Amino acid sequence: MMKKINIVRSWLIGSFVLFGITSCTAGFEDANRPGHETSLEELGRDDYAVSSFITELQNFAFPEQENTYQNTEDLIGNYLGRYMTYVKPDFSVKNYTCFNASDDWKIVPWRDVFAKATSSFNAVAVLTQEEGPMYALALILRAQLMLRFTDTYGPLPIGVEEDANAYSSQEKVYSHLIETLDKAISIITPLVETNPGLVLKADADKVYGGKMNQWCKFANSLKLRMAIRMRFVNQDEAQRIAVEAYKAGVIEQNEDNCAITYIPNGQYKTSVDWGDSRACADLESYMNGFGDPRIYQYFKNTEEYGRRSVVGCRAGANVTNKDLAMKKYSAANIEEDSRGMWMTAAEMTFCRAEGAMLGWDMGGTPGALYN
Incomplete structure (x- = not known):
């Protein structure tokens, strides 16, 4: 490929x-x-060239390849979010958890993903002449990727300044992404209204198998996710975007969850196969403390356990013996062929609950949506 x-x-x-x-x-x-x-x-x-670049864009937007996953997701979001933590001695001195990650770590997402993804998107734009559903799909994938990058790095060069290579503020990046998602939705919506079961290039789509109505829901869900993040800065605009997205149709059922097939699954490689990461004590303590039964869906039992079968490692611990740590702490409960999950009905319902808490029209009360 x-x-x-x-x-x-x-x-x-x-x-x-x-x-x-x-x-x-x-x-x-x-x-x-x-x-x-x-x-x-x-x-x-048969749009072969466009399809090839769409597949490549999906691999960047939802990076499950093990090296890319570890460097752009696992070491950053999973660790800073206190879901997982490292048990590899090489990671113990400088890392994101201790806020002293090396420049070599910090440049990898930018160098290995941003530039290549931008090239793929530009190729689709040229081949489609910036028209049609395949271009709309590329806009959605670019928004997914750019949202992750602006939340990682802040300002980005997105080509909207007088100098096309100049960086735009995060506020401008968010506004631009909302505009591009609206454009994509405006292209796809009339097509799925006419043909709700519309499928395009199923073989090139590792997420939804070419089902355009599901891509439309994902685009609206991205808008809702962004609105919740914006609400601390501009609540009025966030409310407008959130209500608009919800009423247009976000992910509400698990069959519409955004998940990509990539074998081997990225987290399987980093946690189970390589053993570089284990459950973080923060999340494990909360789940064990509140008797949350989902803990066994999240993590495997340790090889050697006493009072608790799922045990987390303290974030930022100075791990010196990986083999011992792999036995003492729990790996992610995931298989080689598990689908990588990137957006769920649960997250969208949680976002709606937060919006309802602020008085926004989210189709239910905060308590009912949360529960």
């Missing part, structure tokens, strides 16, 4: 270079093309 994507990217770059060359070179590309490689026209058939 990566080879084919690189072929497409090479043809795109080549097409821009050759655009102004006169007809004396007509047919030059085909005459010199290796017989085993496809032409740009062939790659364009």
